[in-house]
Amino acid sequence: xxxxxxxxxxxxxxxxxxxxxxxxxxxxxxxxxxxxxxxxxxxxxxxxxxxxxxxxxxxxxxxxxxxxxxxxxxxxxxxxxxxxxxxxxxxxxxxxxxxxxxxxxxxxxxxxxxxxxxxxxxxxxxxxxxxxxxxxxxxxxxxxxxxxxxxxxxxxxxxxxxxxxxxxxxxxxxxxxxxxxxxxxxxxxxxxxxxxxxxxxxxxxxxxxxxxxxxxxxxxxxxxxxxxxxxxxxxxxxxxxxxxxxxxxxxxxxxxxxxxxxxxxxxxxxxxxxxxxxxxxxxxxxxx
Amino acid sequence: xxxxxxxxxxxxxxxxxxxxxxxxxxxxxxxxxxxxxxxxxxxxxxxxxxxxxxxxxxxxxxxxxxxxxxxxxxxxxxxxxxxxxxxxxxxxxxxxxxxxxxxxxxxxxxxxxxxxxxxxxxxxxxxxxxxxxxxxxxxxxxxxxxxxxxxxxxxxxxxxxxxxxxxxxxxxxxxxxxxxxxxxxxxxxxxxxxxxxxxxxxxxxxxxxxxxxxxxxxxxxxxxxxxxxxxxxxxxxxxxxxxxxxxxxxxxxxxxxxxxxxxxxxxxxxxxxxxxxxxxxxxxxxxxxxxxxxxxxxxxxxxxxxxxxxxxxxxxxxxxxxxxxxxxxxxxxxxxxxxxxxxxxxxxxxxxxxxxxxxxxxxxxxxxxxxxxxxxxxxxxxxxxxxxxxxxxxxxxxxxxxxxxxxxxxxxxxxxxxxxxxxxxxxxxxxxxxxxxxxxxxxxxxxxxxxxxxxxxxxxxxxxxxxxxxxxxxxxxx
Numbered sequence: 001x002x003x004x005x006x007x008x009x010x011x012x013x014x015x016x017x018x019x020x021x022x023x024x025x026x027x028x029x030x031x032x033x034x035x036x037x038x039x040x041x042x043x044x045x046x047x048x049x050x051x052x053x054x055x056x057x058x059x060x061x062x063x064x065x066x067x068x069x070x071x072x073x074x075x076x077x078x079x080x081x082x083x084x085x086x087x088x089x090x091x092x093x094x095x096x097x098x099x100x101x102x103x104x105x106x107x108x109x110x111x112x113x114x115x116x117x118x119x120x121x122x123x124x125x126x127x128x129x130x131x132x133x134x135x136x137x138x139x140x141x142x143x144x145x146x147x148x149x150x151x152x153x154x155x156x157x158x159x160x161x162x163x164x165x166x167x168x169x170x171x172x173x174x175x176x177x178x179x180x181x182x183x184x185x186x187x188x189x190x191x192x193x194x195x196x197x198x199x200x201x202x203x204x205x206x207x208x209x210x211x212x213x214x215x216x217x218x219x220x221x222x223x224x225x226x227x228x229x230x231x232x233x234x235x236x237x238x239x240x241x242x243x244x245x246x247x248x249x250x251x252x253x254x255x256x257x258x259x260x261x262x263x264x265x266x267x268x269x270x271x272x273x274x275x276x277x278x279x280x281x282x283x284x285x286x287x288x
Numbered sequence: 289x290x291x292x293x294x295x296x297x298x299x300x301x302x303x304x305x306x307x308x309x310x311x312x313x314x315x316x317x318x319x320x321x322x323x324x325x326x327x328x329x330x331x332x333x334x335x336x337x338x339x340x341x342x343x344x345x346x347x348x349x350x351x352x353x354x355x356x357x358x359x360x361x362x363x364x365x366x367x368x369x370x371x372x373x374x375x376x377x378x379x380x381x382x383x384x385x386x387x388x389x390x391x392x393x394x395x396x397x398x399x400x401x402x403x404x405x406x407x408x409x410x411x412x413x414x415x416x417x418x419x420x421x422x423x424x425x426x427x428x429x430x431x432x433x434x435x436x437x438x439x440x441x442x443x444x445x446x447x448x449x450x451x452x453x454x455x456x457x458x459x460x461x462x463x464x465x466x467x468x469x470x471x472x473x474x475x476x477x478x479x480x481x482x483x484x485x486x487x488x489x490x491x492x493x494x495x496x497x498x499x500x501x502x503x504x505x506x507x508x509x510x511x512x513x514x515x516x517x518x519x520x521x522x523x524x525x526x527x528x529x530x531x532x533x534x535x536x537x538x539x540x541x542x543x544x545x546x547x548x549x550x551x552x553x554x555x556x557x558x559x560x561x562x563x564x565x566x567x568x569x570x571x572x573x574x575x576x577x578x579x580x581x582x583x584x585x586x587x588x589x590x591x592x593x594x595x596x597x598x599x600x601x602x603x604x605x606x607x608x609x610x611x612x613x614x615x616x617x618x619x620x621x622x623x624x625x626x627x628x629x630x631x632x633x634x635x636x637x638x639x640x641x642x643x644x645x646x647x648x649x650x651x652x653x654x655x656x657x658x659x660x661x662x663x664x665x666x667x668x669x670x671x672x673x674x675x676x677x678x679x680x681x682x683x684x685x686x687x688x689x690x691x692x693x694x695x696x697x698x699x700x701x702x703x704x705x706x707x708x709x710x711x712x713x714x715x716x717x718x719x720x721x722x723x724x725x726x727x728x729x730x731x732x733x734x735x736x737x738x739x740x741x742x743x744x745x746x747x748x749x750x751x752x753x754x755x756x757x758x759x760x761x762x763x764x765x766x
Contacts, residue, residue, distance in 0.1 A: 002452070002453065003451075003453065004445065004446075004453065004457075004461065007453070007457070007458050007461050007462060008461075008465065010462075010535075010536060010539065011461075011462045011465045011466065011539060012465070014536075014539040014540050014543055015465075015466060015469055015470075015499075015539070015543055017543070018495070018499075018543035018544050019469070019473065019495075021544065021560065022491065022492075022494075022495040022544065022546070022547070022557070022560075022561075023473060023477070023491075023492055023495055026487075026488050026491045026492075026553070026554075026557065027477075027484050027488050027492075029554065030484075030485075030486060030487060030488050030491075030553075030554070031484040031485060031488050032485075033485055033486055061414065061415075061416035062412035062413070062414070063345060063348060063350055063351070063412065064348070064349075064350020064351050064353070064354055064414060064416075065350060066350070066416070067349055067350035067353055067354065068349065068350065070626055072550060072551070072552050074550050074622075076622075162697060162698050162699065162700045165700030166700050166704065172552065173552040174552050175486055175487045175552055175553055175554065176486075177552065178486045178487050178490075178552070179485060179486045180486075181486065182483065182489075183415060183416035183417055183478070183483075183489055184486060184487055184489045184490045185416050186487075186490050186551070186552070187626075188418065188548070188625075188626065188630055188631075189626060189627070189628065189630070189631060190626040190627070190693075190697060191335070191708065191711075193704055215338075219705070220705075221705040221709070222338075222705070223335065223338055223705075223708045223709075223712075224338060225334050225338040225339060225340070225341065225342055225348060225349065226338070226339050226342040227342065227345075227348075228339075228342040228343050229342065229343050229344065229345045
């Protein structure tokens with residue numbers, strides 16, 4: 001590095017390379033993304049959000065909700081689940097005996113305890129998941145053996161991982177989920193729960209609004225700050241507002257008063273309701 | 289005139305030429321440092337008392353935290369870094385600062401941009417992209433100001449008497465080239481009327497944030513340290529070859545990190561980033577070796593606070609770099625993503641490393657350019673210990689808390705409320721650290737403020753004396 005030009009060249013080449021790799025290449029790969037077709041279906045995903053949801057995203061941005069909430073569920077893997085849907089000629093007791101007879105198979109060796117426990121106290125209700133495995137070959141083999149004796153079963157694909165177990169998502173978030181988000185706010189801290197699927201988890205706008213006004217009224221021990229500035233506490237006029245929040249106990253407003261959400265609050269609730277990452281896609285398959 | 293006298297004369301001229309531009313950059317930076325730290329404390333209050341700002345949206349956690357982060361980076365670190373850079377360029381060129389008026393204008397434009405940006409975030413106008421929250425108006429001001437400073441820096445660089453480049457030159461010149469590129473890219477892509485669709489936005493923002501917070505601060509901090517450490521310890525910088533190697537590998541690998549492992553993007557992106565992050569260990573080790581070799585056995589009897597600040601800043605650089613690499617290691621990222629760990633690492637990078645080195649440099653430069661010693665030299669010492677204690681108390685509990693939080697989040701049997709409650713004590717401890725850092729920053733502000741006032745009084749007195757002085761008889765018309 002004898003001259004200024006050599007430093008310039010070194011910087012130009014290195015930053016240029018990373019610019020091509022991490023700015024240009026993703027923009028070319030994903031910048032022209034369109035709606036996808038749902039796996040094994042004809043519907044497209046994601047749907048264009050409603051006007052209220054689009055405006056609500058701006059309320060989400062202005063109040064920096066993404067500082068505490070992520071919008072990305074993760075999964076650690078997928079498993080195949082064999083679920084019985086019809087026993088054919090078998091009675092539950094005979095079927096149990098048949099399944100136990102399969103325990104000698106070497107490939108099922110590591111599943112015998114789980115299967116045994118799941119069918120021991122089972123009295124025949126359907127559908128009944130009997131085998132959960134990360135190995136698709138074993139699941140197919142099991143399904144074939146059940147089919148051979150006339151027992152009906154189906155194979156479900158399920159995502160796994162702590163986020164899925166917490167109910168934060170049905171599958172992991174993928175690029176397609178953010179097609180219409182502007183700006184995309186993925187978040188990097190989970191001081192609050194993940195919201196990528198809140199529209200499926202809490203479909204009720206009233207409950208979402210109540211949570212925004214007084215988090216403690218919906219979730220005990222919530223550490224979320226209240227967003228009271230998105231609401232108006234006012235005297236009840238000639239008739240109570242149909243939008244008024246249904247608050248009880250220590251969260252209720254003084255008698256003669258009601259808590260009414262502002263338009264911003266309604267937009268925000270509409271946005272939260274629109275967050276539904278619930279479609280199986282080729283890059284994130286699951287059986288709905 | 290003997291050479292020593294010429295040299296002294298030249299140094300005095302350089303320092304005098306830097307006086308007003310540096311005062312404009314440093315004064316504002318110190319003010320924003322105090323504001324940013326105070327706002328950071330306000331932000332975290334929402335965790336101690338959730339409903340504190342329920343009726344006041346301006347100071348809610350999300351807004352105040354974003355504004356505080358940006359104040360520390362755009363308000364303090366960048367203008368302070370630019371000021372230090374101008375002075376180092378001028379000293380290394382052995383020439384007075386070229387176009388001294390330009391950086392004065394630039395400093396004012398920059399601080400105006402930061403003011404507009406901060407106010408907009410607090411009012412709810414943030415763009416929503418982490419580290420790029422300032423609106424277009426502020427971005428235009430910041431970029432213009434940066435380019436103006438770059439013009440002065442390049443001109444001063446061009447006037448250098450000794451054509452040879454020093455290691456500090458490489459790092460600082462690279463920083464000068466890096467910022468306009470990444471800032472322009474991020475703004476043109478993300479704040480245009482037709483931003484790219486979907487997650488491309490997040491990818492570009494990660495690229496930008498990594499290049500700014502990790503690489504830009506890294507270049508400026510290490511460049512500054514590689515100027516001051518040899519100068520103060522009285523030994524040349526150890527191994528020029530190692531330093532060159534560190535510089536090249538830092539810009540080669542450091543530019544590719546930043547995409548977290550959990551990102552909902554095509555898998556090649558996080559994979560590439562984690563490989564690059566692993567390779568960042570190479571420049572980290574090289575920089576550590578050069579630093580240790582340079583400062584070991586330095587025969588300095590009383591190193592002064594600048595040396596302490598910069599030494600510690602380099603230690604924080606290595607620590608923060610290692611923690612940064614951990615975040616991109618797939619094994620650890622599964623636990624560390626989405627926790628306070630990343631927040632703590634960023635604060636260590638900003639306050640423990642960048643601010644530490646820049647503060648050390650400012651305490652060395654200020655008395656020189658002002659031509660008077662610091663009004664309260666003991667405050668500089670105290671500031672060092674407050675920042676040291678504060679940074680440790682701020683970041684270490686959050687790092688531990690982050691790991692704990694991540695492990696609890698990974699176990700779906702633990703209810704989410706329990707996870708949250710488990711972090712609160714760590715947060716409380718870290719807030720005390722923030723307060724210590726804030727007190728330290730106030731001491732710096734006091735030093736700069738008193739210095740400026742004294743200088744202005746001096747100017748006023750000189751002007752008054754010039755007015756009152758009897759006219760020379762030769763000039764009196766007869």
